[in-house]
Amino acid sequence: MSLLAKFNAAEQLRSGLAGAGQDPTGVVFDAIRSATEGVVEGRETILAGTNNYLGLTFDPECVAAGIEALETQGTGTTGSRMANGSYAGHLALEAELADFFECPGALVFSTGYGANLGTLAALLEPGDAVLLDADAHASLYDGCRMSGADVFRFKHNDVSSLERRLKRLGERASRCLIVVEGMYSVLGDSAPLDEFVALKEQYDAVILVDEAHSVGVFGEHGRGVAEQQGVLDKVDFIVGTFSKSLGAMGGFCASRHRALGLFRYVSRPFIFTASPSPSIIATTRMALKQLRSRPELRARLWQNASRLYASLQENGFELGPQVSPVIAVKIEQKERALADWNRLLRGGIYVNLMLPPATPGSASFLRCSVSAAHTEEQISTIIEAFAGLRD
Amino acid sequence: MESVLQLSVKAVSERLAQILTDYLSNNWGRIPEKYRHITPRTNMVTELQLDSFQVMEFMLEVEDQFDVAIDLESLSDIHTITDLASVVIAAHAD
Numbered sequence A: 001m002s003l004l005a006k007f008n009a010a011e012q013l014r015s016g017l018a019g020a021g022q023d024p025t026g027v028v029f030d031a032i033r034s035a036t037e038g039v040v041e042g043r044e045t046i047l048a049g050t051n052n053y054l055g056l057t058f059d060p061e062c063v064a065a066g067i068e069a070l071e072t073q074g075t076g077t078t079g080s081r082m083a084n085g086s087y088a089g090h091l092a093l094e095a096e097l098a099d100f101f102e103c104p105g106a107l108v109f110s111t112g113y114g115a116n117l118g119t120l121a122a123l124l125e126p127g128d129a130v131l132l133d134a135d136a137h138a139s140l141y142d143g144c145r146m147s148g149a150d151v152f153r154f155k156h157n158d159v160s161s162l163e164r165r166l167k168r169l170g171e172r173a174s175r176c177l178i179v180v181e182g183m184y185s186v187l188g189d190s191a192p193l194d195e196f197v198a199l200k201e202q203y204d205a206v207i208l209v210d211e212a213h214s215v216g217v218f219g220e221h222g223r224g225v226a227e228q229q230g231v232l233d234k235v236d237f238i239v240g241t242f243s244k245s246l247g248a249m250g251g252f253c254a255s256r257h258r259a260l261g262l263f264r265y266v267s268r269p270f271i272f273t274a275s276p277s278p279s280i281i282a283t284t285r286m287a288l289k290q291l292r293s294r295p296e297l298r299a300r301l302w303q304n305a306s307r308l309y310a311s312l313q314e315n316g317f318e319l320g321p322q323v324s325p326v327i328a329v330k331i332e333q334k335e336r337a338l339a340d341w342n343r344l345l346r347g348g349i350y351v352n353l354m355l356p357p358a359t360p361g362s363a364s365f366l367r368c369s370v371s372a373a374h375t376e377e378q379i380s381t382i383i384e385a386f387a388g389l390r391d
Numbered sequence B: 001m002e003s004v005l006q007l008s009v010k011a012v013s014e015r016l017a018q019i020l021t022d023y024l025s026n027n028w029g030r031i032p033e034k035y036r037h038i039t040p041r042t043n044m045v046t047e048l049q050l051d052s053f054q055v056m057e058f059m060l061e062v063e064d065q066f067d068v069a070i071d072l073e074s075l076s077d078i079h080t081i082t083d084l085a086s087v088v089i090a091a092h093a094d
Helices: A007-019 A060-073 A088-100 A112-123 A138-147 A159-175 A193-202 A258-266 A278-293 A295-314 A334-346 A376-388 B009-024 B052-066 B072-077 B081-093
Strands: A037-040 A043-047 A105-109 A129-133 A150-154 A176-181 A206-210 A237-241 A251-255 A326-331 A352-354 A364-369
Touching: A043 A376, A060 A278, A088 A105, A088 A251, A088 A278, A105 A112, A105 A258, A112 A138, A112 A176, A112 A206, A112 A237, A112 A251, A112 A258, A129 A138, A129 A159, A138 A150, A138 A176, A138 B072, A150 A159, A150 B052, A150 B072, A159 A176, A159 A193, A159 B052, A176 A193, A193 A206, A251 A258, A295 A326, A295 A376, A326 A334, A334 A352, A334 A364, A334 A376, B009 B052, B009 B081, B052 B081, B072 B081
Parallel strands: A129 A150, A129 A176, A176 A206, A206 A237
Antiparallel strands: A037 A043, A105 A251, A237 A251, A326 A364, A352 A364
């Protein structure tokens, strides 16, 4: 049974996490009351770590669109997009995403993880080179590895580190894909996309930006960090998810290159996955419509984020480098972070616990994600709960 | 710096050991005292127990100091400082 011996380490990890109280990887929400409230172990709990940036999960129009799709199109497509799984809704959503990002085409995937895997596996092949931001999401690492391309990392958000590596690639730089994120999900910091784009143009490379956490959050129209920094039209591929600002599940790739239309013939994660269910497509389409027509949601989100960030900073907490809807509170010691996370949960506040080695600098973080749907009272309660950790 | 190609595995290993010592100098953390003198034979996995973040930071430093590009895939074959020296020399020859 030595095959299973590798799970000993996982068992040790599990025991360590559960030792301080609730296992942070096993929280169960017995009920979800709204976009910002749930019930955990019988306690009413404020949700402050759910990536529900625009708070659309209970939006009446999104819910109604989902119900209608369930009633008229059934519970699932029972097949992949290449076979029986392409409905009119899938194509309509792709057209709407293309319109949103002002590019010729978009492709819908069943998960955000699948979008990254499917896009990278289609774009790259052995012999190609990838320059990947060191703090990139696991799905980007996995997609790069799956492609068989040569993967080289550069220092997180470091323009000169990227340039040194482009230089080292020599002639290969023109067969190189630069992979970065718009906003990074652990610390909430944004990439210097304008500078990265300038480099990619200088070296005739291609850039892919994962805007999973930044669509709906950044930019005048909520298109993400590329829009905010004025380089949306120069980004080659934008990937993202429906499971954050859009409150559903699934992912997409949008591109100004018409080759995207051929991904469906070469992207194995796209070909061999059942397509998103009609209700998911319907709620996503409605959420995208809300994102576009209700800029006040974004304004409210930033209001809440700015207030929480400022208050936590005033309370002496060390935070991520910039104000954003992801607010990471740094706790040096892992044990202390685990204890504080449990204390917050027992006090009715759910945040994410981020532990090393999955964190920058081997520190631990209590990660809050703010929502447009948080009320002023809820933000006050979150601030008070964090202040209580100082006692 | 003289060309890496002109250096022996031993010489590159010694330089790598110094880079790693400098990197860890303020953060020996849980590394047992007996392993803190880093040599070409030091095993970064079993002795130093570097976590993935530390490996990444160290590798980025090595790439910049030797002006080489080390593919992520190569990392799985690297256990000792000497292993890494061979990879650095090979990367420089590419």
